Amino acid sequence: MFGRKLTLLAMVSAAIASGASSSAGIQPGTFTAQGAFPTSLYTNYYNNPTATVSQVQPVISDPVTQKTYPLALTDPDTIPLNNTVDPHPLPPPASPSLVLAHAIAQVQSIATNPIFGNSTCARCQAALEVGKFVALTTPDQGPALVVALCEYFNYSKTCETSYGPLALGPVITQVIANADVGGYDGQSLCQNFLSLCPVPPTSPLNLTSWFAKPKPNPLPPPKTPSGTRLKVLHLSDAHLDPRYATGSESNCTSGLCCRENNVNTASPNRTLAPAPRYGAYLCDTPFSLLTSALESIPPLTGTQDTGFAWTVYTGDLVSHDPDNQLSRDYIMYAETLIYDLFKRLLGSGPVYPALGNHDSYNQAQDAPYSIGGYLASQFSWNYDHVAYLWQHEDWLPEAAVELARAHYAAYMVKRQDGLRVITLNTDLWYRANYFNYINLTYPDTSGMLRFLTDELQDAEDAGDRVWIVGHVLSGWDGTNPMANPSNLFYQIVDRFSPHVIANIFFGHTHEDQLSIFYANNGTNMSAQTAQAVSWIGPSITPLTNLNSGFRVYEVDSATFDIVDAHTWRSEVNTFPALDSQLQYGPTYSYEYNTRQAYGANFTWGPNDPLNATFWHKVTEVMEADPSLVTTFNTYQGKGSVLTPPCTGTCATAKICYIRSGSAPLARQNCPAGYGSVQ
Known part of the structure; x- marks a missing residue:
């Protein structure tokens, strides 16, 4: 398909700023990407890849379908009004x-x-x-x-x-x-x-019949930490926009900006805020920003030669187009292109992706197999496509590929080091998925949570630790997941934590957030009852009013607990100044160290994990010192100049959201309306 691994030095146009190295070799400095597009990424282009007046249009061939995607699919000047090729089928007539x-x-x-x-x-x-x-x-x-x-x-x-x-x-x-x-x-x-x-x-819920075995009492003894730290990358919400039009309106009145077909109605015939080459706050990720972000990651994290132990990608590859401008080919194009870039620019180490709500057509829609007949397989084209792409990139073994094809692109990988990674298709609990409104009183119409429970039971029986990876978060402010399945998920996490589930990872909000899960459905929220934590990863896309970011975890190689975490960002408000030159691209800067930012006000050993107990103690400090909520709020927007302040009821709500791992808990306990900084 494409030439493999680029020589990173050929892409670098600026050096890493000096800074003290952490125990895992993390460099808390900055990296500036090159200004010119790295044309050696692709052999052929539909346009001039050295031009700065438009985003590049590489010729992309799909290794699964053997299709070469035409320019018309991504051309900013020819955005379709309807997908006439592959609409969804209708149900059969009833007798x-x-x-x-x-x-x-x-x-x-x-x-x-x-x-x-x-x-x-x-x-x-x-x-x-x-x-x-x-x-x-x-x-x-x-x-x-x-x-x-x-x-x-x-x-x-x-x-x-x-x-x-x-x-x-x-x-x-x-x-x-x-x-x-x-x-x-x-x-x-x-x-x-x-x-x-x-x-x-x-x-x-009838949990007695749901679980094959009761929770062990006492729990198995915890694994002994090795003291050896692995570097694990967390990327989320790339939202590549191949139709991004440099110079178009970046402050449009409605819809996705930086598109030729969207204007500011106050000045429909004149561009008020020309779209910068590297992106803007109301726009998805242009090609130039995505490659700059991926170019920055290895030198900032010291993984140029070693690669990451592994990477989790918590979903959303595709831009925020309205459904009538999407198609199967547009989805598969983004999947093919971005997974290939991950493989070539991030170095060795597998990537474990989960599907996001925008990685489907129509977006957010996935039908449960229980719908029956030919309708049950109407999204199988996508599950097959991504599963074979993941196999093509050598990220998943054959068994996981077959699981993904059969389980809505969800799978389990048992790594040789003893960690199991279980991914979920969280469209199956997302409120925007119309198919979730069938048989709602049953919390698992799709069978996804049955799959998760069975895999966790196998892990418990084998004494393995598990990471769960999905896209749409199960809790926080409760606005995204359905109540019944997120309630069942919470009970599953309680049943298998903390001895089996080491960590949970989501994306979707584009913001830097997290949620804590407690025993007994959160009836007593304390450091002693805190069971597990879900990390909600920052997005690469700036949409909406956010900076671009990514995170790296330091993970103990025996327990698979997170011992530290590091987050970087690129300030989108600096991008317009880059248009007038070709020497420099975006700069990614070290934003914060999680342990230092949140753990300074209570006793926590230097090698103790950043687990649910740690995070509950953080919320206790927040209750006593609201300035720490201000810090959290700033990081939530990745330091964006457009992030609003959070005081009073907002501060109370944020603490409550952190302690809410399911939609029912958030809706019952927390003030509404403060979930996002956008």
Whole structure:
């Protein structure tokens, strides 16, 4: 496909600033990427790769499909209005007997639903009833009904392109055909997408039947630390925008900026803020910023010769295009290009990726296999594609590749050093995935959490430690995951922590955050009951109003605990000044050391892990000294000049979010509205 590993020295145009080295050889300095694009990355280009007036357009060939992606797919001047090649299939027509059975069941469901007295909620669910029978009897008319209702209620200005037969119309038709629209599913649909119903209660769990064995009591003795530290890289949310148009409007009124088709309505015929070559706060990652970031990582982390022990990538490769401008090819293009760049620019050591909500078409949509028939495999093209790409890059063994193909691109890898890495497709608990509104009272319709539980049980039986890697976080402020599956996930983490689960990793928010998991569903939150922690990685993309960043962990080679963590950032507000010259590109600077930033106010040994107990103690210091919340808030936005301050209720909310590992805990306990610095 492409020439392999670039010689890094040929790409370097500036040196690392001097600085004291940590125990793992981390350099707390800066690195400035070269100004000119490294043209040796690719053999062929559709445009002049040395030009600075536009982003490069390399010729990309897919090693899995053997397809060469055309320029029209990524050309900023030819953004499509609709994907006419591969819309989602419609469900099969129902038999008359099935229509009758569903009619009876739905009437019964409405009659027994205690919330039906709420008039707006009742109207919404009654409307869904009409849609259900259309979806069951004449599914080809489902998208037309969705568009007609969208236009009638003025729900969107892009009803046809957003909800027509070439967009989300078939997805919504599938969901309504299979959901209990008169009951819990319908209430949740009306609440999440239309705000017409109250939030339904979290369903009770039967954990006795869920777990094959009770939690060991006493727990197995903890593994003895080796004292040897491994370097592990955490990257997230690259969001490469191959349609980024240098010089276009970077301060557009709506949508994704730095695109030829988006303007500032205050000045539609004149560009107010030309898009810099390396990116802007309202834009996704241009090619030049992605390569600069990856170029910076090895010299900053001292891994030019050794590579990382491994890398976790917590999802989202693709830009934030509206669905009507996406296609399967656009998704596969980003997957092919970015995984290849990881392989060539980050050195040796496997990358363990998880799919993000933007790594799907339509974005955020993944159907449970339980939907049945040919609809169950409608996203298999993507699972097969990424699984074979990961195999092509020599990151996954054959067994993990087959698991990924069969489990929504989720897999388990048992490394030779004794660590198991389990990844999840978190679209299957993401609120924006319409398919999650089928059979909502059951917390694991997809089977993803059954897969996770079984893998954790195998790890416990073998005495192995586990890292869990996903994209959409399970907790924090509770705005992203569904309540029931994130509640079950919390109980799974409790059951297998701290003796099996060493760490959990998410992305999605683009911000630097974390969540603590406690015993007994957080009924007593203390240092003694803290079980596990999820690290939410900073994004490479600046979207929205953030700096670009990445993190490296120091990991004990025996326990697989994180002993220290280091975060770097590049200040996006400096990028406009780089346009007038070719010598220098973006500078990535050392932002902070986690142990030093948060552990100075209580006793914590220099080799003690940064585990859930450590982080609970940090929250106790935050309660006594709100200035530490200010520090956390600054790092949350990666030091962006646009990060707003956090005081008063905001500070209280942030501490509560850190202590919330599930959506129900966040919604029950925490003030709403302070989750993001964007």
